[in-house]
Amino acid sequence: MTTEAEATTTTQDTSRVEGVSSFSKSLFLGEIHQDVVFPFPRPREEEREKVRGLISSLRECADEHYDWRQAEEDRWVGDGFIRELGERGILGLYVPEKYGGQGLSQTGYCRVFETIAQIDPTLSVVLGVHQSIGLKGIALFGSDDQKERFLPDLASGRRLAGFALTEPNAGSDAYHLESRAVHQSDGSWLLNGEKRWIGNGDKGSVFVTFARAEVGGKDRHIALILEKGMKGFEVGHRYDTMGLRANDLRALHFNDVRVPPENVLGEPGDGFKIAMHILNNGRMSLATGSVGSAKWLLDGAIAHVTERRQFGRRLADFELVQDKIGWMVAQLFGLESMAYMTTGRRGGRELREILYWRWDPIGIAGAALPYNGDEYESYVGPIVNLLHTGADDREVARHLEDVEPGGLTVSSDHHRETADLITA
Numbered sequence: 001m002t003t004e005a006e007a008t009t010t011t012q013d014t015s016r017v018e019g020v021s022s023f024s025k026s027l028f029l030g031e032i033h034q035d036v037v038f039p040f041p042r043p044r045e046e047e048r049e050k051v052r053g054l055i056s057s058l059r060e061c062a063d064e065h066y067d068w069r070q071a072e073e074d075r076w077v078g079d080g081f082i083r084e085l086g087e088r089g090i091l092g093l094y095v096p097e098k099y100g101g102q103g104l105s106q107t108g109y110c111r112v113f114e115t116i117a118q119i120d121p122t123l124s125v126v127l128g129v130h131q132s133i134g135l136k137g138i139a140l141f142g143s144d145d146q147k148e149r150f151l152p153d154l155a156s157g158r159r160l161a162g163f164a165l166t167e168p169n170a171g172s173d174a175y176h177l178e179s180r181a182v183h184q185s186d187g188s189w190l191l192n193g194e195k196r197w198i199g200n201g202d203k204g205s206v207f208v209t210f211a212r213a214e215v216g217g218k219d220r221h222i223a224l225i226l227e228k229g230m231k232g233f234e235v236g237h238r239y240d241t242m243g244l245r246a247n248d249l250r251a252l253h254f255n256d257v258r259v260p261p262e263n264v265l266g267e268p269g270d271g272f273k274i275a276m277h278i279l280n281n282g283r284m285s286l287a288t289g290s291v292g293s294a295k296w297l298l299d300g301a302i303a304h305v306t307e308r309r310q311f312g313r314r315l316a317d318f319e320l321v322q323d324k325i326g327w328m329v330a331q332l333f334g335l336e337s338m339a340y341m342t343t344g345r346r347g348g349r350e351l352r353e354i355l356y357w358r359w360d361p362i363g364i365a366g367a368a369l370p371y372n373g374d375e376y377e378s379y380v381g382p383i384v385n386l387l388h389t390g391a392d393d394r395e396v397a398r399h400l401e402d403v404e405p406g407g408l409t410v411s412s413d414h415h416r417e418t419a420d421l422i423t424a
């Protein structure tokens with residue numbers, strides 16, 4: 001065994017590792033592979049211009065047509081507002097232009113998403129369910145025919161999408177879901193089962209769902225595109241929640257739903273990989289949504305400490321308050337940098353890698369994105385402390401309550417574990 005004295009004097013062979021797969025891992029080996037992370041990925045100027053236009057159109061539309069208090073009251077963000085957003089291109093941000101979308105990169109999409117979360121976290125969940133996970137499976141794994149059939153309507157807001165994975169006995173452990181699809185002699189699949197906690201449940205009309213299925217004599221998973229109106233596809237009761245009150249969260253029931261072969265997404269048997277890939281991909285906009293909310297809170301905190309006076313001075317003149325604001329700015333810089341490093345490095349590689357933390361250049365998929373959700377929680381503490389008595393409580397509360405439960409901590413660790421299981 002190595003003694004403490006030996007350990008401090010021993011020189012180890014730490015020859016430079018070429019072709020590292022992870023920036024974070026190399027740090028533990030005593031190496032800094034700057035080439036992996038620099039230059040910081042930046043979108044093309046043309047896209048930045050487009051993103052700026054979409055953000056200002058989104059803000060203008062929200063100012064004119066959206067009232068988050070009303071949405072909470074109505075328990076829905078509003079069909080008219082959804083249609084308006086669709087007309088402005090906000091519902092098909094990364095959908096290719098040939099299918100009526102904006103064709104943004106992952107970074108462009110996430111920048112717009114940051115603003116959506118600033119306007120209202122519930123709105124970010126509704127639009128996130130639609131794009132980050134709902135229609136993403138069709139965009140990533142759909143056949144040309146499926147893309148042509150579904151994407152134009154979804155990108156324009158004529159239809160809303162949902163993602164139906166969770167079941168009564170399958171939450172984090174999504175691999176062990178119990179819905180079942182049985183192959184029929186006419187090529188269709190007969191689907192039975194129950195889903196729960198499904199966003200846009202009663203408002204959506206296209207759902208990507210997952211079930212167990214026998215494929216090649218083995219018990220595997222299948223991904224299916226369900227459409228409202230299919231016989232046996234029923235929307236169940238609505239869940240009541242503390243935050244995210246305008247999110248239409250439902251149970252879904254499948255009773256002998258006959259799904260035609262043209263609605264099978266990807267290859268039968270690949271359903272679980274497709275589900276995990278969609279979730280991993282969608283997680284990035286949740287991270288930048290946290291960044292958007294953190295910016296909103298920071299702006300509020302700065303405005304408050306520069307206005308409010310105690311002991312004859314502005315709060316901002318106290319060194320301890322300056323220290324808190326400095327900490328918030330530094331943390332936010334870290335959160336934002338990690339989130340956009342990930343989106344920038346991911347750009348365009350979605351189809352190449354099913355389980356991206358295997359190659360993720362900075363180990364961010366495995367570390368930084370859950371970190372964004374977890375850190376958001378610790379981030380807000382000092383802000384609440386500063387804003388106390390300085391802001392509309394409900395305004396602040398919705399950013400505290402709504403974003404975190406909708407954020408990354410719910411399932412990221414477990415999805416990673418499950419994915420490790422299938423790559424083992």
Ligand SMILES: Cc1cc2nc3c(=O)[nH]c(=O)nc-3n(C[C@H](O)[C@H](O)[C@H](O)COP(=O)(O)OP(=O)(O)OC[C@H]3O[C@@H](n4cnc5c(N)ncnc54)[C@H](O)[C@@H]3O)c2cc1C
Pocket residue numbers: 129163164165166170171172173196197198199200244249405406410411414417
């Ligand atoms: C607001 C909201 C919207 C949602 N929208 C959708 C949607 O649109 N579509 C959809 O399919 N699903 C949706 N869900 C469901 C969501 O994906 C699940 O809640 C999530 O997968 C966790 O499952 P669960 O709630 O059953 O918790 P469980 O899996 O039962 O976990 C309960 C607790 O145990 C912990 N835990 C579980 N396993 C482990 C482990 N291995 N190690 C350590 N701790 C563990 C969890 O972290 C958690 O704290 C939504 C949920 C919420 C809250």
